[in-house]
Amino acid sequence: MGKVFKFQQDVDTDQIIASQYLLFSTIDEMKAYTFESLDPEFASKVKPGDYVVASENFGCGSSREQAPSVLKALGVKAVIAKSFARIFYRNAINIGLPVIVCKDLHENVNPGDEMELSMQEGVVRVNGKEYECTKLPEYMQGILDQGGLIASLNKED
Amino acid sequence: MGATIIEKIIRNNVGKEVKPGEIVTVNVDRVMIHDIFIPFVASKFEEMGFKKLWDPDKVVLIYDHLVPASQVDDTRHFRVGNEFVKKYGMKNIHRSDGICHQLMTEAGYVKPGNIVFGTDSHTTTYGCVGAFSSGIGYTEMASILGTGTMWVRVPETIKVTINGTLPENVMAKDIILKLIGDLGADGATYKALEFAGDTVENMSVASRMSMSNMAIEAGAKCALFTPDEKTAEYCEMELTDKEKDLIGDSDAVYCREIVYDAKDFVPVMACPSNVDNVKPVSQLVGKEIDQVFIGSCTNGRLEDLMAAAEVLKDKKVAPFVKLIVTPASRKIYKQAMENGTMAILAKAGAIITHPSCGLCCGRTGGILTDGETVVATNNRNFLGRMGTSKVGIYLASPKTAATCAVAGKIVEPK
Numbered sequence: 001m002g003k004v005f006k007f008q009q010d011v012d013t014d015q016i017i018a019s020q021y022l023l024f025s026t027i028d029e030m031k032a033y034t035f036e037s038l039d040p041e042f043a044s045k046v047k048p049g050d051y052v053v054a055s056e057n058f059g060c061g062s063s064r065e066q067a068p069s070v071l072k073a074l075g076v077k078a079v080i081a082k083s084f085a086r087i088f089y090r091n092a093i094n095i096g097l098p099v100i101v102c103k104d105l106h107e108n109v110n111p112g113d114e115m116e117l118s119m120q121e122g123v124v125r126v127n128g129k130e131y132e133c134t135k136l137p138e139y140m141q142g143i144l145d146q147g148g149l150i151a152s153l154n155k156e157d
Numbered sequence: 158m159g160a161t162i163i164e165k166i167i168r169n170n171v172g173k174e175v176k177p178g179e180i181v182t183v184n185v186d187r188v189m190i191h192d193i194f195i196p197f198v199a200s201k202f203e204e205m206g207f208k209k210l211w212d213p214d215k216v217v218l219i220y221d222h223l224v225p226a227s228q229v230d231d232t233r234h235f236r237v238g239n240e241f242v243k244k245y246g247m248k249n250i251h252r253s254d255g256i257c258h259q260l261m262t263e264a265g266y267v268k269p270g271n272i273v274f275g276t277d278s279h280t281t282t283y284g285c286v287g288a289f290s291s292g293i294g295y296t297e298m299a300s301i302l303g304t305g306t307m308w309v310r311v312p313e314t315i316k317v318t319i320n321g322t323l324p325e326n327v328m329a330k331d332i333i334l335k336l337i338g339d340l341g342a343d344g345a346t347y348k349a350l351e352f353a354g355d356t357v358e359n360m361s362v363a364s365r366m367s368m369s370n371m372a373i374e375a376g377a378k379c380a381l382f383t384p385d386e387k388t389a390e391y392c393e394m395e396l397t398d399k400e401k402d403l404i405g406d407s408d409a410v411y412c413r414e415i416v417y418d419a420k421d422f423v424p425v426m427a428c429p430s431n432v433d434n435v436k437p438v439s440q441l442v443g444k445e446i447d448q449v450f451i452g453s454c455t456n457g458r459l460e461d462l463m464a465a466a467e468v469l470k471d472k473k474v475a476p477f478v479k480l481i482v483t484p485a486s487r488k489i490y491k492q493a494m495e496n497g498t499m500a501i502l503a504k505a506g507a508i509i510t511h512p513s514c515g516l517c518c519g520r521t522g523g524i525l526t527d528g529e530t531v532v533a534t535n536n537r538n539f540l541g542r543m544g545t546s547k548v549g550i551y552l553a554s555p556k557t558a559a560t561c562a563v564a565g566k567i568v569e570p571k
Binding site: 019023025037056062066083084090137150154 | 193197201204205228230231233275277280291292293294295296297300303310342343376378518520539541542
């Protein structure tokens with residue numbers, strides 16, 4: 001079980017990690033500033049195993065891979081949204097952060113709710129209810145299962 | 158069955174017919190890495206265990222976001238980049254020649270029908286010459302550097318047809334802003350945009366570039382124009398039959414078709430703080446402004462500077478407004494010097510800066526603070542992009558921006 005951190009639609013990559021922090025040399029230095037403009041306390045409150053839940057078009061904007069990377073570094077178990085921007089979606093899978101499309105969840109959860117995701121079953125359980133989520137295409141699930149693109153490439157060698 | 162432009166480009170690359178939704182591995186023709194991400198690309202490349210680049214001539218490194226360095230830490234990016242170039246035998250590096258997306262086509266790195274990836278979301282720009290180009294992250298870039306290949310999902314295509322003559326004060330920027338407003342910030346996610354019609358056929362490559370540049374603001378994977386004589390002249394080449402065939406077939410399948418009549422377009426702005434929050438300038442008239450920015454990979458080209466100069470000739474920028482002009486490349490800077498554009502801008506009171514990303518990514522001179530308003534010709538007005546999160550950024554065409562600079566408030570271009 002993990003806690004829900006809830007965001008709205010069109011959360012852009014500048015809001016996930018602002019450009020001035022991209023100049024830090026490591027993700028660990030950056031992660032304290034995750035969602036700074038939307039929820040300055042996010043980085044101190046979030047615990048490994050928690051979830052980010054959002055509405056449409058999560059991660060729109062720049063190609064910065066630091067956006068999914070800071071979420072993964074903070075231990076976010078998965079981002080569950082109504083839809084994702086393309087580059088964020090690819091980047092997340094490539095670094096091994098699960099990104100799950102679930103159309104009905106957003107309206108039915110509140111910040112702080114305890115939630116559980118089963119990727120195998122393709123369901124989210126929260127507040128005594130189950131919500132179906134879209135499974136990843138096989139090719140992408142393969143990359144994710146192996147822990148991201150680096151692990152996946154190493155395995156091909 | 159016919160094919161769309163993106164289906165033809167991918168088909169030509171993989172050597173077999175493709176359908177939207179299919180996942181295929183393509184051979185990459187060129188990649189672009191910029192200064193912000195080179196340290197991460199370099200470390201991922203080595204972490205992956207690669208010993209050499211798949212083809213050093215196909216890799217281009219461009220310093221633009223951080224040029225010239227404004228903080229000591231920025232110099233680390235140049236140091237890491239220079240070491241990478243030396244270690245892996247790269248030749249294609251630009252240290253202060255301008256913005257990456259401008260240079261990729263201007264310096265001839267991208268040709269019609271190419272497949273190109275870059276570590277920047279506005280890599281969609283090269284669709285202006287009929288190339289499939291898209292932004293990726295640094296892990297994926299490192300993987301291409303080692304393998305020369307990349308998996309892609311063949312996208313569905315949205316066809317946008319525009320016919321007729323544009324009103325005098327409407328620029329390509331107004332068209333793409335209107336389209337983004339109509340599609341919404343995620344209206345083209347995972348999809349290709351394909352432009353057609355006599356309005357875009359009559360446009361310069363520079364104008365097409367403004368449009369393909371901003372396709373990502375509707376979530377698009379790429380935005381394609383059919384290569385034509387203008388493309389051939391711009392790319393300094395003759396088009397082969399295969400390149401001329403990069404046009405959507407009449408029986409191609411589109412997931413959506415949008416048709417505009419050019420005469421219906423009006424000058425518009427994207428209002429704070431979403432690019433799809435688009436309104437006619439006529440509804441925003443009177444809003445006082447503190448700064449105007451004319452530049453970026455969207456609108457820092459010669460025709461943009463000339464459009465601004467036409468407005469600013471024999472006029473002065475309002476006394477409380479700072480007008481910052483940043484040419485997109487050194488070549489454009491030189492051309493604007495030689496044809497007198499720079500003299501007009503300088504005389505009107507513009508602050509003219511070196512070619513780079515400049516204020517667009519909030520890195521160099523012109524940062525704003527709470528309560529201030531800027532009219533800007535770049536591609537994003539996200540919260541906090543040009544200073545604090547309480548700065549109002551209005552995106553507009555160079556003509557509209559220059560008109561506002563003189564008036565000191567939002568006004569319609571005359």
